Amino acid sequence: MKNIKDYTLEELKEEVKNLGEKPFRAEQIFKWLYEDKVLSFDDMTNLSIDLRNKLKEIYEIKQFKILKKQVASDGTKKYLFDLLDGNAIETVLMQYHHGYSLCVSSQVGCKMGCKFCASTGIPFVRNLTTGEILEQIMAVERDENIRISNVVFMGIGEPLDNYDNVVKAIHLINNPKCLNIGARHISISTSGLVPKIYKLAEENIQCTLSISLHATTNEQRSKMMPVNNTYHIEELLQACKDYIEKTNRRISFEYALAKENNDNLEDAKRLVKLLKGMLCHVNLIPINKIENGEFTKSSNENIIKFRDYLNEHGIVATIRRELGSDIDAACGQLRRKNLHE
Numbered sequence: 001m002k003n004i005k006d007y008t009l010e011e012l013k014e015e016v017k018n019l020g021e022k023p024f025r026a027e028q029i030f031k032w033l034y035e036d037k038v039l040s041f042d043d044m045t046n047l048s049i050d051l052r053n054k055l056k057e058i059y060e061i062k063q064f065k066i067l068k069k070q071v072a073s074d075g076t077k078k079y080l081f082d083l084l085d086g087n088a089i090e091t092v093l094m095q096y097h098h099g100y101s102l103c104v105s106s107q108v109g110c111k112m113g114c115k116f117c118a119s120t121g122i123p124f125v126r127n128l129t130t131g132e133i134l135e136q137i138m139a140v141e142r143d144e145n146i147r148i149s150n151v152v153f154m155g156i157g158e159p160l161d162n163y164d165n166v167v168k169a170i171h172l173i174n175n176p177k178c179l180n181i182g183a184r185h186i187s188i189s190t191s192g193l194v195p196k197i198y199k200l201a202e203e204n205i206q207c208t209l210s211i212s213l214h215a216t217t218n219e220q221r222s223k224m225m226p227v228n229n230t231y232h233i234e235e236l237l238q239a240c241k242d243y244i245e246k247t248n249r250r251i252s253f254e255y256a257l258a259k260e261n262n263d264n265l266e267d268a269k270r271l272v273k274l275l276k277g278m279l280c281h282v283n284l285i286p287i288n289k290i291e292n293g294e295f296t297k298s299s300n301e302n303i304i305k306f307r308d309y310l311n312e313h314g315i316v317a318t319i320r321r322e323l324g325s326d327i328d329a330a331c332g333q334l335r336r337k338n339l340h341e
């Protein structure tokens with residue numbers, strides 16, 4: 001079965017044309033799916049019974065099953081979704097004063113192998129489809145009866161390693177006829193796949209790009225993130241400069257502080273040098289210790305010192321508030337869970 005949510009409106013027009021129908025049928029189907037949010041083709045009452053039956057034979061309106069839902073003491077909610085093919089992924093809902101933010105996964109597992117991340121060590125299985133990315137948002141909205149206002153691609157997987165499906169999903173999330181979330185309320189986070197950053201700059205989407213930087217020398221970064229062996233810091237920052245120039249958008253650099261690893265004054269000094277003059281912002285994350293992980297959190301005092309040094313030297317830096325850590329829903333804690341675990 002094909003998942004009807006995998007298609008853009010243009011693609012759906014082609015699909016219905018192949019069924020011998022007029023393109024406006026696709027507009028009607030889109031409206032039922034994303035405005036009325038029906039869960040069955042039978043509810044699409046302005047389509048002929050014949051067309052509804054044809055659609056049912058070829059397509060499904062894929063809805064995830066909630067395998068588990070955990071609520072943290074701060075109200076953050078973590079979902080474990082059954083993808084209905086034997087795989088599962090996690091998605092996290094966070095509530096901020098400005099609305100609901102959803103942290104979505106882009107792959108079942110991850111190939112990047114970052115040493116500090118819980119998604120590492122569980123083999124990669126497959127990319128999520130566009131419809132599966134959308135369904136994470138729609139399933140949570142249905143379950144909680146809310147409207148999500150921000151989407152961040154910071155769950156399991158490397159979004160730029162699933163480039164086509166992720167970019168298509170961003171277009172649909174943003175499309176007023178689909179999920180209608182402003183591009184500036186969509187963030188994509190990458191460990192630094194340089195060629196894909198250049199490509200993304202050409203897409204003409206106003207989403208926010210976050211770069212998982214985490215270190216200031218190639219030696220140090222390669223120890224934390226194997227991707228740095230392929231694309232060095234200098235190449236990565238060059239791609240970021242190109243992205244800023246093309247999009248005029250500020251980049252957010254993620255920097256997870258780990259005790260006695262990347263959190264001393266020398267690191268802060270090098271970071272200032274690297275980012276000087278760039279249209280950017282640094283997001284400092286107290287690193288979350290993962291099972292058997294070698295990295296532990298910096299002290300609060302150190303984190304504040306690090307932030308203050310950056311701010312005093314012209315780099316805007318904030319400390320990210322950690323949400324959901326008591327249910328393993330904070331940064332880097334998401335895993336692809338075994339259905340039988």
Ligand code: SAH
Nearest residue numbers: 117154158189190191212254287288331332
């Ligand atoms: N693959 C993408 C998106 C997923 S990770 C990326 O690498 O950016 C989302 C963010 O959480 C990234 O900035 C990542 O580096 C960070 N992260 C991963 N593990 C972490 C941990 N244990 N503690 C704090 N942040 C972590």
